[in-house]
Amino acid sequence: MSRGERKSGAMVKRNTGEIELTVPPVDNVLDLHGDPLRADLVIFLNGNQWMVMEELLAAFQQEHPEIKNIFYETVPPGILLQQIRCGAIRVGKLIISVPPDIYTAGREEMESLLKDGFIKEYVPYAKNNLAIMVPEGNPKGITGWQDLGRPGVRVVMPNPEAEGVGRLILRAMEKTGGPELAEMVMGKKVADGETFLTRIHHRQSPLLLLDGEADAGPVWISEALYQKRIGSPLDYVTIPEAQNQSGTYFITIVEKTVQHRGAAEAFLGFMRSRQAQGIYAGYGFSGTD
Secondary structure (H helix, E strand, O other): OOHHHHHOOOEEEOOOOOEEEOEOOOEOOOOEEOOHHHOOEEEEEEHHHHHHHHHHHHHHHHHOOOOOOEEEEEEOHHHHHHHHHHOOEEEOOEEEOOOOOEEEEOHHHHHHHHHOOOOOOOEEEEEEOEEEEEEOOOOOOOOOHHHHHOOOOOEEEEOOOOOHHHHHHHHHHHHHHHHHHHHHHHHHHHHHOOEEEEOOHHHHHHHHHHOOOOOEEEEEHHHHHHHHHOOOOEEEEEOOHHHOOOEEEEEEEOOOOOOOHHHHHHHHHHHOOHHHHHHHHOOOOEOOO
């Protein structure tokens, strides 16, 4: 989300029988998409894939024009997991209680749902690696994980409790600098205010870096590439393979709540197709083959 996205906003009457009320930062919901009351398909999706969805769903609906209305949420998978279990999510005073047909997440979240009977199986559809996002010019001279433990380096870090990427980042830091590095970044620096733990890292991390409130933010490489793609004054540090961690995304039909089975089966099949794999590759993701 850019500064412009936060500050712009208006009430606009549309020809579709609706008005738009978007007034950042007080009324600006970026991760709930579509009309839950008229949905032909409901998708709960890892939030870091939000930039892929417009192109992906356009291609899917071209193949399946009968699936006209899709409601989807692009929120961290740990939060979506809680929403599935609780049956609803609240954003400000708004409560959304529509159940998902499709859920995407990492292996830990999937195993949790499998154990409790929410799903029957899950399959992979994409992979991703890690990078460190920094302000343009990299003013703190960040070169790798070890630099995140330096005094004076402010880190914006995905919270491992809600975001699977946070758990992978911790493993990568421990792999490189041992438990001492992870404890420094996630212990002492959190206590000192030099590490900020996000709840929705794909929105908060670039925003804090853009606003000069952080010096480095571990993210998926796809997110760093997207910021470069749209011309944000952000850059990134690549992580050597030996110090990196690969994350796999899985997809499932939520058997306990599915209401649009035909559409869900069509979408699951599409996500495994060459066309969908090509779209994801265009945003920096890699395939599972």
